[in-house]
Amino acid sequence: MGAGRGQLGRWARRGALLALFLAACRPPAPPPGKPLVIGRPMLAAVGLLDIAARHGELAREGLSVDLRAFPSGRDALEALMAGKLDVAACFDTPLVLAVARHPGLRIITSLHHASRNTVLVARRDRGIRSTEDLRGRRVGVPRATNAAFFLDTLLAFGGVAREEVTQVDLAPEAASEALARGAVDAVAIWYPEARRAREALPPGEAVEIPAEVYTEMSMLVVREDLLRERGPELTRLLRALSAAERLAENRPAEAFAALRAAHPGEREEDLREDWARGHPGLGLTNVLLTVLERESRWVLRAQGRSGPGPDFREFLAPGPLAAADPEAVTVHAPLPPPLEEGESP
Amino acid sequence: MSLRRTLVLPQLVLGGVVLVGLAGMAVESARQLEVLQRRAHQVRTSSQLVARLQQLAGQAERATLAYRFDRLPERVDVIEHVDLEAQQLDAAIARLPGGGERAGQIWSECLAARQLQGQVRAELLDAVRGRNELRIRTGFDKWVMATDLASALLADLAAFTSRQLDAAVDQIDERRARSMWILATFVGVSALATLAYSLFVSREVLRPLLGMTATAERIARDQVALPVPGRGRDDEIGVLADAFERMTGHLVLARARLEEAVKARDEFLSIASHELRTPLTSLELQLALLQRRAGNGDLSAERGRSGLDSARRQVDRLERLVGELLDVSRIQAGKLQLRRERVDLGEVVRAVATRFAAELERSGNTVALELAPGVVGHWDGERLDRVISNLLANAIKYAPGGPVTVAVGPLPGGGGRLQVRDDGPGIAPELQARIFDRFERADSRRGIAGLGLGLYIVRQIVEAHGGTVSVESAPGSGATFTVDLPGREEAATG
Numbered sequence: 001m002g003a004g005r006g007q008l009g010r011w012a013r014r015g016a017l018l019a020l021f022l023a024a025c026r027p028p029a030p031p032p033g034k035p036l037v038i039g040r041p042m043l044a045a046v047g048l049l050d051i052a053a054r055h056g057e058l059a060r061e062g063l064s065v066d067l068r069a070f071p072s073g074r075d076a077l078e079a080l081m082a083g084k085l086d087v088a089a090c091f092d093t094p095l096v097l098a099v100a101r102h103p104g105l106r107i108i109t110s111l112h113h114a115s116r117n118t119v120l121v122a123r124r125d126r127g128i129r130s131t132e133d134l135r136g137r138r139v140g141v142p143r144a145t146n147a148a149f150f151l152d153t154l155l156a157f158g159g160v161a162r163e164e165v166t167q168v169d170l171a172p173e174a175a176s177e178a179l180a181r182g183a184v185d186a187v188a189i190w191y192p193e194a195r196r197a198r199e200a201l202p203p204g205e206a207v208e209i210p211a212e213v214y215t216e217m218s219m220l221v222v223r224e225d226l227l228r229e230r231g232p233e234l235t236r237l238l239r240a241l242s243a244a245e246r247l248a249e250n251r252p253a254e255a256f257a258a259l260r261a262a263h264p265g266e267r268e269e270d271l272r273e274d275w276a277r278g279h280p281g282l283g284l285t286n287v288l289l290t291v292l293e294r295e296s297r298w299v300l301r302a303q304g305r306s307g308p309g310p311d312f313r314e315f316l317a318p319g320p321l322a323a324a325d326p327e328a329v330t331v332h333a334p335l336p337p338p339l340e341e342g343e344s345p
Numbered sequence: 346m347s348l349r350r351t352l353v354l355p356q357l358v359l360g361g362v363v364l365v366g367l368a369g370m371a372v373e374s375a376r377q378l379e380v381l382q383r384r385a386h387q388v389r390t391s392s393q394l395v396a397r398l399q400q401l402a403g404q405a406e407r408a409t410l411a412y413r414f415d416r417l418p419e420r421v422d423v424i425e426h427v428d429l430e431a432q433q434l435d436a437a438i439a440r441l442p443g444g445g446e447r448a449g450q451i452w453s454e455c456l457a458a459r460q461l462q463g464q465v466r467a468e469l470l471d472a473v474r475g476r477n478e479l480r481i482r483t484g485f486d487k488w489v490m491a492t493d494l495a496s497a498l499l500a501d502l503a504a505f506t507s508r509q510l511d512a513a514v515d516q517i518d519e520r521r522a523r524s525m526w527i528l529a530t531f532v533g534v535s536a537l538a539t540l541a542y543s544l545f546v547s548r549e550v551l552r553p554l555l556g557m558t559a560t561a562e563r564i565a566r567d568q569v570a571l572p573v574p575g576r577g578r579d580d581e582i583g584v585l586a587d588a589f590e591r592m593t594g595h596l597v598l599a600r601a602r603l604e605e606a607v608k609a610r611d612e613f614l615s616i617a618s619h620e621l622r623t624p625l626t627s628l629e630l631q632l633a634l635l636q637r638r639a640g641n642g643d644l645s646a647e648r649g650r651s652g653l654d655s656a657r658r659q660v661d662r663l664e665r666l667v668g669e670l671l672d673v674s675r676i677q678a679g680k681l682q683l684r685r686e687r688v689d690l691g692e693v694v695r696a697v698a699t700r701f702a703a704e705l706e707r708s709g710n711t712v713a714l715e716l717a718p719g720v721v722g723h724w725d726g727e728r729l730d731r732v733i734s735n736l737l738a739n740a741i742k743y744a745p746g747g748p749v750t751v752a753v754g755p756l757p758g759g760g761g762r763l764q765v766r767d768d769g770p771g772i773a774p775e776l777q778a779r780i781f782d783r784f785e786r787a788d789s790r791r792g793i794a795g796l797g798l799g800l801y802i803v804r805q806i807v808e809a810h811g812g813t814v815s816v817e818s819a820p821g822s823g824a825t826f827t828v829d830l831p832g833r834e835e836a837a838t839g
Contacts (some may be wrong), residue, residue, distance in 0.1 A: 153490070159483045213465060213490045249446055281450070286504065290497035294490065327447055327512070330504035 035064040036233055037107045038220075039076035040089035042069045042087055042263065043190070044274035045112050046178050047281075048244045049089060050262035051255050055247060057240035063233060071216065074145050080107070080221060086230070087237070087251075088221050092288075093146035095221060096295040099315055104224040106317035109238055109328070110288050111218040114278035118150045118216055120209040121179065121197040122186035128207055131158025140170040140184035146216045149295050151188035152302070176200040191274045192266065217291050229319055238324035248280055283328045284318050301326050351549060355542055359535070366531055370524065376521050385513040387441055392506040394438050399499050401427045401434070402459075409466055411487065413473055421470065428463070448509070451502050458495040465491045477620040506679055510703040553582045557589055570597045611785075613797065620666055631656045658703075665734075669798045672731065673783065676805045683725040683809055689831060690761045690830070691716035691753045693726060698751065699732045701741070709746035712737075717754045720761035722830055728806045729830075733798040736826050742771030744823065759832025760812070768823040778815050803828070 040046045049067065052058050058065050070076040073090030080088035089111060097107055101159050122128035124136065131154055141147050149168075153164060168184050175187040180200035187197050199208040222234065248255040256275060263271050289312055296309035318329045391392055405427040412420035435456065465488045472480035556574030564571055570593050575586035635652045638644040675681045698705075698712055733751070740749045744767035752764040772780060781804040785799065800814075803826075807814045811831045818824035 157483055157487050159479050213461060213487050213494070215494060279450075279454070282448075286497040286500040287494065290493050294493060327445075327505065327508055330451075330501040330508065332504065 001232050007104070014255045015253045019314050020082070034089060035066040036230070036237060037066045037068065037085050037110065038087040038089065039068045039070050039079050039085040041071065041073050042078060043192070043218075044259065044263070045114065045117060045190075045278045045280075046073075046089040047259045047262075047275060048111055048241050048248070048280050051247060051258040052240045052244040054258035054261045055244065057243040058237070060243075061236040061240045063236050063240060072142060072145055080223065083223075086109055086226055087234075089218055090221055091146040092217050092219070092291050093149045093295055094144055095219065095315075096292055096299055097144050097196065098311075099310060103317060105221050106224050106227060107219045107221055107284070107288070107315055108227075108234055108317050109241070109282045109284060109321045111220060111241075111282070112278040112280045113215055113217045113287065113291075115213075115215050116210050117274075117277045118188065118190040118211075118214070119194050120151065120154060120186055120188050121194050122207045122209065123179065123182070123201060124207050126185040128186060130213060131160055131209060134158070134175075134186065135160055135164045136166075137185040138166045138168055138183075140178050140187040140189075142175070142189070142281055143169040145172075146295075147188045147190060149298055150211060150216070151215055152298060153214050154188070154300075156210065157211060157213070176238055191277060194272055195270060207302075215287065215291055219288070221270050222317070224317075227319070231320060234320040235323045238282065238320050242325040242328070245281055273289070282321060282325055282329045284316050284321055286331050289313065289316075289331055352546065352831045354414040355545070359538055363531075363535055370527060370531070374520070374524050378517070381513055381517050381520065383551050385510065385517075388506060388510045388513055391438060392510060393502070394434050394441075395499065395503045395506055398434050398438075399496075399503060400429060402496060402499060405466075406496075407429075409488065412470060413481065416473060424466070424470075430458070445509075448502075448505060451498065451505055455495070455498040455502050458498045462488070462491040462495040503693070510657065536626050549581065553578075553586065557586060561589075561593075564593050564597075570594050582646065583584075613783075616671070616797065617666075621663065624662040624666075628663070629663075630657055631659065634689065665738075669735075669802060670729070672802045672805075673798050676802070677824070681809055683728060685725055687722050688722055688724040688726040688729060690720040690722065690724075690729065690763060691718060693729050694727050694733055694751050694753055694763070697730060697737060701734070701737055704741060705749075708741045710741055710744070710746045713748060715750060715752035715754075720755050721751050722759075722761055722832055724810055724830060725806075728809070732806050732828060733763065733765075735803050736763075736828075739799055740765055740767040740769070743767065747823075756829055756832075761830050763828040763830070764825055766823065766825045771820045771822050772816060772818040772824050773820055777818060780816065781814065 038049065040049055051146065053065060053067055068076075068079075068085070070079065072094075073088070076085065076088040077090040077094045079085045081098065081225035087108075089144065093253070094322065095105065120131075120134075120139070122134070122137075127133060128137065134155065139151060141151050151165075151167065152162060155165060168178075170178055170184070170187065170189075172193050175189045175193050176196040177200065178184050179187050179197045189192075189197060194208070198208060220237075244255065247258075256272065259275060260266075260268060260271060265273075275323055292315075293313040296312070297324060300307060300309055316331060318331070322329045350756075355621045374530075405424050408420045408423040408427070411417075412424075438452065465484065469481065469484035472484045486831065553575035560571050560573050563569075570590075573586045573590040573593070575582045576590060577583060578586070631652055635649065638648065638652075670680070694714060694716055698714060722768065737749065737751065747768040750764075751765040752762075754762050754764075754767070756762050781800045783801045804814050806826050807830065812829050814828045816824055816826050
């Protein structure tokens, strides 16, 4: 039996060598290639990107990402359309306005939705207490942003015609200064610019008016060609963002710490408040479709045109998200042509 | 380890592992299936409730829209009825377990959106009742927007529920595929284990047996003792190999002894035929001479007596040879019967010496008798005569012309001692132990006559009396044979 034990030992050694050989043969992790250039406004609303970057979810997916800051989502979208970015984080209104010019844009996921992130900040000393008081006033608003759609919605709900208000185009970062010096009576702007505008006025002099029924959404947009060329990278990006979303749900303190690290210039309480205003989450949903269609009709009306507008399902690219987080895709794809007899679906 | 344990234990372990594995798989599969079936039931129920909610939402929207243009109270009744049932459905959906965080999130947003929709609708209905056109217009826009959002969320909830049903089905498929994979792996591993076990059995059991078979064939062919494979193992194979090796050793030894015995027998037959022929030839020649002389008429009385004496000696020699053979035959057959009687050992010695007188004279030996008186025992006199004759004949044969001493004395405690001493060439120490065996002679090279049975017969007779015989000798110093015979009582037990 002694000889048997020796034999057993030899077999064990051979097994260990085989295991080492197989381990050595395992393919290595893919090396990071050209970085994915992502542009986004420095807003808590799109904070999932910062959390994924700062907390290491992007690195864990083996992604090399170049995150760039823009004053607004509109600017990021412009940069994308100019070919300076691979991915842009923007809000609904700029996209609705852009698709007419760039039919090759594709939404790969939403990043958040919120109903009280964009508000109207007005000067109390100009007698503004409610929406009706805006008649005849000058209201500053960044052109072609969701703040413009917000303002129109607010006016409509308040029974104020667009023509009764003078809309002044403002850069987001210039809103607070314009309101403070009285160049405008009110500004329609999102947080944290809304806070800056409020704080630019003396205490108690700012009136904040939200819209009761209003939803804004941020999303990640790519060009169609990037889907073909770097589809797997986009899937990994969305997988990392999905992990960041789970982190925000399950370990909110850890997620906020990562977000805080990306916004060192913000006061912590302000950032916490802005983060709490929205609902971060990936998705390609019917709500997103509804928001886009509604704004599309608004754009058509504003342009004096009529018609159903584009079918936004054609601008959705559900592939990467369906691969990364299948449950997040609840929107129905465009209906396929009817099956011929003998064809299989 | 016992071979039984080596063979049976792995089978029991393997069988046990397979049974436990299969039982575990069956239990786990049943448990998973139950979980998935329960989940599928929940999802199906949830899906049905959401579908009903969508239908009710549609009814409420149509009623609200109709009420704006036609203020019939039934429209409001429909809305209130829908709200009531929707609340019940909301409670039922909230009670459904599971669904995950995302489902909970969509559901809570859906509830909030419908609540907002309800508030906006209430404002609209109020404006319609108050016929305030501005409020109707703005409220209607707001209601449309809120309804769009609530409908979209309901659609998302329905899609998500439907996707969950798909996911449950996918999970069932995945579990089934995984179970099949595990089963296939299990079967594969079992097959490999069985193969390994077969190889193990082959190595542990069959190979040693085949080795033993080959060794047995070699032993049979080459007639040599060889080491047997499997020796030294501490199981049944080892025991068998050891026994087999011992058996082959014994066989080879027995064969060698048999060959030696056959060789001794052949040698004996050669010697015996020679020993018998020599006196017969002499006798024949003597008788032929006497016959011819008698025929020629020149046979004197002197010549006749001399011839007859010579013939008589040859007959005695023949008689002694035949007697020895008969004794050996009796001894071999176990038929050596002693006829005990009161015997005076000295008298027997004296009678033998007298009978050998002529022979001693011819050989030139001188015999000195040292006989103590009264050495008497209960012995077989004739057999003791044979003992003394053989010892004396040996002395004449091996020490011709020398002095021979035959001494008889009492043994302490009874019995008698007989000693025959000669001054012959002596016996080598290595031969002293063998000379009392059959067909053994002290020196066969010198052509000394004899069958090699004399000392053998001596020992058998002495031992039959319960006595002992021994020799003391050194090369060149002669030999002394000592026979100790027990007294009456010892002899009786012997």
